[in-house]
Amino acid sequence: MNLALADIRHGIGRFLITCVGIGLLLGVALSMVGIYQGVVREALALTRSLGAELWVVEQGTRGPFAEASRVPGDVREMVARIPGVAAAGGLTLRTAEAEGPQGRIRLQVVGYEPGRPGGPGSLVEGRALGGARFELVADARSGLPLGATLHLGADRYRVVGITRGLVASGGDPLVFATLRDSQEMQFRQAPPAARRALAAGALPAVTDTVNAVVAVLHPGADPSAVAETVRRWKHLSALTAAEQEDLLTRSVVQRARMQLGIFTVVLLFVSGVIIALIIYTMTMDKRREIATLKLIGAPDRTIAGLVLQQAMLIGAFGFVAGLVLLLSVRDHFPRAVELGVFEVAVMAGVTATICLLASVLSIRAALRIDPQQALGG
Amino acid sequence: MTAAPLVLLEGIAKQFGTGETAVRALSDVNLAVGPGEVVGLKGPSGSGKSTLLNVIACIMAPSAGRLSLAGEPIWDERYLVRDLRRLRRERIGFIFQFHNLLPFLTARDNVALAMTLAGQPRAQARQRAQALLEELEVGRRADAMPARLSGGEAQRVAIARALANAPPIILADEPTAALDSERARVAMDLLRRVARERAAAVLVVTHDEKIFDRFDRMVALRDGRVEAEVLRSA
Known part of the structure; x- marks a missing residue:
């Protein structure tokens, strides 16, 4: 049985709100990439x-x-x-x-x-x-x-x-x-x-x-x-x-490109920190459950899998939410927002990498949880 | 007690810290729990009950002594078994004060999880989990989430989870603390029945005087030492 999915189903409201929040953040990052590409395309148009x-x-x-x-x-x-x-x-x-x-x-x-x-x-x-x-x-x-x-x-x-x-x-x-x-x-x-x-x-x-x-x-x-x-x-x-x-x-358009490029990198860094904090908080909220899992003999890979899968699912749903949001509003931007399959694929990869790195901290914390915490009141 | 003990502690000691700040939580504890035996462990706060339970559960290494579980030497100056989680999965069932059921799994899946962790296929585990819940008379609540279970139902599900892999040893930490007198006695009778039917050694840490008469033996700890051992039912 998949513990990550079961936990998400159990708190679906919280999960969706988290995804919308991450989606807004990733939507802004995606729009920066789109505007960056748009500036280049418009310059050459x-x-x-x-x-x-x-x-x-x-x-x-x-x-x-x-x-x-x-x-x-x-x-x-x-x-x-x-x-x-x-x-x-x-x-x-x-x-x-x-x-x-x-x-x-x-x-x-x-x-x-x-x-x-x-x-x-x-x-x-x-x-x-x-x-x-x-x-x-x-x-x-x-x-x-x-x-x-x-x-x-x-x-x-x-x-x-x-x-x-x-x-x-x-x-x-x-x-x-x-x-x-x-x-x-x-x-x-x-x-x-x-x-x-x-x-x-x-x-x-x-x-x-x-x-x-x-x-x-x-x-x-x-x-x-x-x-x-x-x-x-x-x-x-x-x-x-x-x-x-x-x-x-x-x-x-070099200055505009650099400005957008740097801003995109900063935004992705901020997204990574926020995603890491969210995943860390979600993991620490399950401290007692993780301690119980360890006490009843769950191997580390089960616990790491729980954290990692949730991080990736939050990233995936957040990315899709951000993409849908951006595609639905991009025509209202004053300048072109160019987002091709390549840019979307690269950003999906970047998001997956961010989620992977963001989950490392939480996995370390989860693996350090003492099974003794499951005992006592 | 004629059969070989399933839990055997010989001269177990546990010390926290060193030098002047050292605290001896356990000193020369000797204890044997045989198959089908239900032993209570009582004592005031700080007497070493939890430390002893942690040592037997292999989540805290003793400082001295020898520990054997189900006939296998586990500790003798060092752990003699490499995979302690596997040991816990296969040989020890845990029952907690607040049940500790995973809130995002149904009652059946909470029980089945213990079996899937031990390598059983999911379908088979769910089938066996259902049978265990039926046996403990909570089968009709198999699809309920833990938050929807009453205290007594949740404790039965927790007992079913502890029995999932048919462990020879069951460790219970204040299992009746959250139950009223009647339900506490019912839960203890259930544990006694399970111990007898499965020939399991059951060790229960408790403060709950109303269930003291449900134990075969009551071990009293004080300042990390076994103060008294009282045989309740000969």
Whole structure:
């Protein structure tokens, strides 16, 4: 007969409350792992969606995400003619705030040329941008529905397409506009400012500027070799897709990753201490029963098994409770909570290890209980 | 007493501490309990009753003397048996003051547990546990949890557990302390019957004067020594 299960059945209410408590704790730890993975995924979402194999940016910068970068718009034509490049397109990036249907929203506006690299990979609703002006493709995270209009800069834009899962490394949802619209939004001066600049003798502002040129290569072309060719131009720098992703994860979101990682480790340590205390208390509550078991001849493995099995069962039920809780609320988090099978499996293993280690203290204490305690009042 | 004793203590002593702070809990205790015999052990608080019970139960090593259980030498300056828990499982049944039934097992499983610990298959153990409970007239309460049992019922279940592995020795620590006079006498009669039928040696530590007449012999301890031995029923 299984003593651990019998004891749990006997105090099922207490066991369930304990599991819910552990579940909440493990749910927070799981959400940290999910947010950690989400930060990485979101950081790479834009670059992966664009499908760019080469990023051409301003010389001496590691733009456009890690550092500011500005290059003339005609660079895309130069890049498109480099051997190995199949197509190239200009790209602008700009954060903006706008009044959406559900209040003020913060967006990352990506300007690109329809028909050239730089647009969203796929839409879940509506259509892609065409030649028309003042249209947007917005990510669902922005809360903008199809057909919604909003003011960006001096103009009113209409949402014609919806993407899903495209956010900037800071978590702001992406909206895509045509390159011309986004350039005017970003570089065109307001009329009073333009008049003042003219009066001061300045040349009219140049708006054909982009933050980066992205390129798609011919099959078999070596991205590093093409990047090296671009770097020969003194005013340009180039990053392959792999270098850009590395930059994003190691530089742009590195602090956030470290913060989340350290917090997760601390949380798991705290969980381990709390689980150990709970198991220790549960074991010490059974001091008389354990003493009786020893007195009637139960071997150490029976007593150790009782403690260990209860620890593992608390861990297992608590883990499932935490996982169910997290999966049911994760869509309400402001940023992505990415929890794949691998992460769940690793956390299950970590939880099992914590429970195993946490039970060691209690097993030692249980094995030290003197059978004499069963005798007398 | 003609048969070989099942519990045999020769010159048993137990000392706690050393030097000036040493306390002699037992001094030169000689005791023999034969098959079918029910022996009471009485004495004031601190007289060494519990220490003696712990020594016989092999949960406290004596400081000197010799101990034999069921004819096998157990202690002679050191333990002569390696697996003391196995010894307790197979040769000693325990009955406690507060029954000490595991609260999370039914009455039947409490009895069966002692047998499964000794290696019996669970189904067989449960079957035998039921038979034992029937024999002790608590069979109808086999599925009850200990908290639902009356004091008398719980004591019978505890006796059934002590008998589970048919041990030759039964040690009882204040088994009637939590029972009223009538139930105490019934429990003692039950122990006497069990001792006779199974030829077991029963040693009972008690303060309960109302059951003194239920023992074959009463051993009185004072200051760790056997003060008197009274034969109650010849």
